[in-house]
Amino acid sequence: MASSEEDGTNGGASEASEEREAVGKRRRLGLLATIWLTFYNIAMTAGWLVLAIAMVRFYMEKGTHKGLYKSIQKTLKFFQTFALLEIVHCLIGIVPTSVLVAGVQVSSRIFMVWLVTHSIKPIQNEESVVLFLVAWTVTEITRYSFYTFSLLDHLPYFIKWARYNFFIILYPVGVAGELLTIYAALPYVKKTGMFSIRLPNKYNVSFDYYYFLLITMASYIPLFPQLYFHMLRQRRKVLHGEVIVEKDD
Numbered sequence: 129m130a131s132s133e134e135d136g137t138n139g140g141a142s143e144a145s146e147e148r149e150a151v152g153k154r155r156r157l158g159l160l161a162t163i164w165l166t167f168y169n170i171a172m173t174a175g176w177l178v179l180a181i182a183m184v185r186f187y188m189e190k191g192t193h194k195g196l197y198k199s200i201q202k203t204l205k206f207f208q209t210f211a212l213l214e215i216v217h218c219l220i221g222i223v224p225t226s227v228l229v230a231g232v233q234v235s236s237r238i239f240m241v242w243l244v245t246h247s248i249k250p251i252q253n254e255e256s257v258v259l260f261l262v263a264w265t266v267t268e269i270t271r272y273s274f275y276t277f278s279l280l281d282h283l284p285y286f287i288k289w290a291r292y293n294f295f296i297i298l299y300p301v302g303v304a305g306e307l308l309t310i311y312a313a314l315p316y317v318k319k320t321g322m323f324s325i326r327l328p329n330k331y332n333v334s335f336d337y338y339y340f341l342l343i344t345m346a347s348y349i350p351l352f353p354q355l356y357f358h359m360l361r362q363r364r365k366v367l368h369g370e371v372i373v374e375k376d377d
C-alpha cells in the first residue's frame with residue numbers, strides 16, 4: 129500500500145519539515161555552490177530535452193532509427209562530456225554522492241560515447257544504440273529536473289516519484305543497450321585491430337582493444353549491481369523515509 133508520503137497526500141507537518149530540510153540544505157551548500165548547481169542542472173535538463181525532441185522528430189520524419197545517432201551525436205557528446213563535472217562536484221564536496229559511484233556512472237557513459245559509438249562507425253545504426261540513448265535521455269531529463277526543482281524548493285511529487293522509480297526499468301534497459309552495442313563492435317575491432325598496440329615496438333608494450341572491450345563487458349557484472357542497489361537504497365530513503373547507513377566505498 130502506498131504511504132501517505134508516497135501518494136503525495138502528506139500533510140502540512142511533513143511539508144513544513146521538507147521546507148526546513150531544503151533551507152538547511154541550501155545553507156550547508158553555500159550561495160555560490162547553489163547558484164552553480166542550479167545553472168548546471170537547468171542547462172543539463174535543457175540539453176537532454178533538446179536531445180529527446182531531436183530524437184522524436186527524427187523518428188517521426190524518417191520512420192527509421194538509421195541515421196539517428198549521426199543526427200544527434202554533437203548534442204549527445206557535448207552534454208554527456210559536460211557531465212564529467214559531476215565527478216568534480218563530488219570531489220569538491222558540493223554534492224554528497226560518492227566519487228566512486230559517480231565516477232563509474234559517468235566514465236562508463238563517456239567510454240560508450242567516445243570510445244565505442246563515436247569511434248566505431250559501423251555500429252552507429254544498431255538498434256541497441258537507440259536502446260541506451262532512450263534510457264539515458266529519459267533518465268537524465270528526470271534526474272536533472274529533480275535536482276533543479278529540489279534546489280528551487282518546488283519539487284513536484286511526480287518528478288520525485290519518477291526519479292526514484294523509472295530507473296528500476298531504465299537502468300537494465302540502458303545497460304542491455306550498452307552491452308549489446310559493445311558486443312556488436314567486437315568483430316570490427318578484432319578485424320581492424322583499432323586502438324591496439326602490437327609487439328614488437330620500441331616501448332615494448334602491447335594493448336589489445338578487443339580484449340579490453342571483453343574485460344569492460346565483464347566488469348558490468350560486479351559494478352552494475354552496486355549502482356542498481358545504491359539507487360534502490362536511495363529510493364527507500366527518499367520515498368519511504370528509511371534511514372540508511374551507507375558503507376564506506
Ligand SMILES: CCCCCCCCCCCCC/C=C/C(=O)SCCNC(=O)CCNC(=O)[C@H](O)C(C)(C)COP(=O)(O)OP(=O)(O)OC[C@H]1O[C@@H](n2cnc3c(N)ncnc32)[C@H](O)[C@@H]1OP(=O)(O)O
Binds near residue numbers: 225303347348359
Ligand atoms: C573506462 C571504462 C569504464 C567502464 C566501466 C564499465 C562498468 C560500468 C558498469 C555500470 C554501467 C552503468 C551504465 C549506466 C547506464 C545508464 O545510465 S542506463 C539509464 C538509467 N540510469 C539511471 O537511472 C542512472 C541512475 N544513476 C544516478 O542517478 C546517478 O548517476 C548516481 C550517481 C548513480 C546516483 O546518484 P546519487 O547522487 O547517489 O543519488 P541522488 O539521490 O540523485 O542524490 C544524492 C544527493 O546528492 C544530491 N545531488 C546529486 N547531484 C546533484 C546535482 N547535480 N545538483 C544538486 N544536487 C545533487 C541530491 O540532491 C541528493 O542530496 P540529498 O537530498 O541531500 O541527499
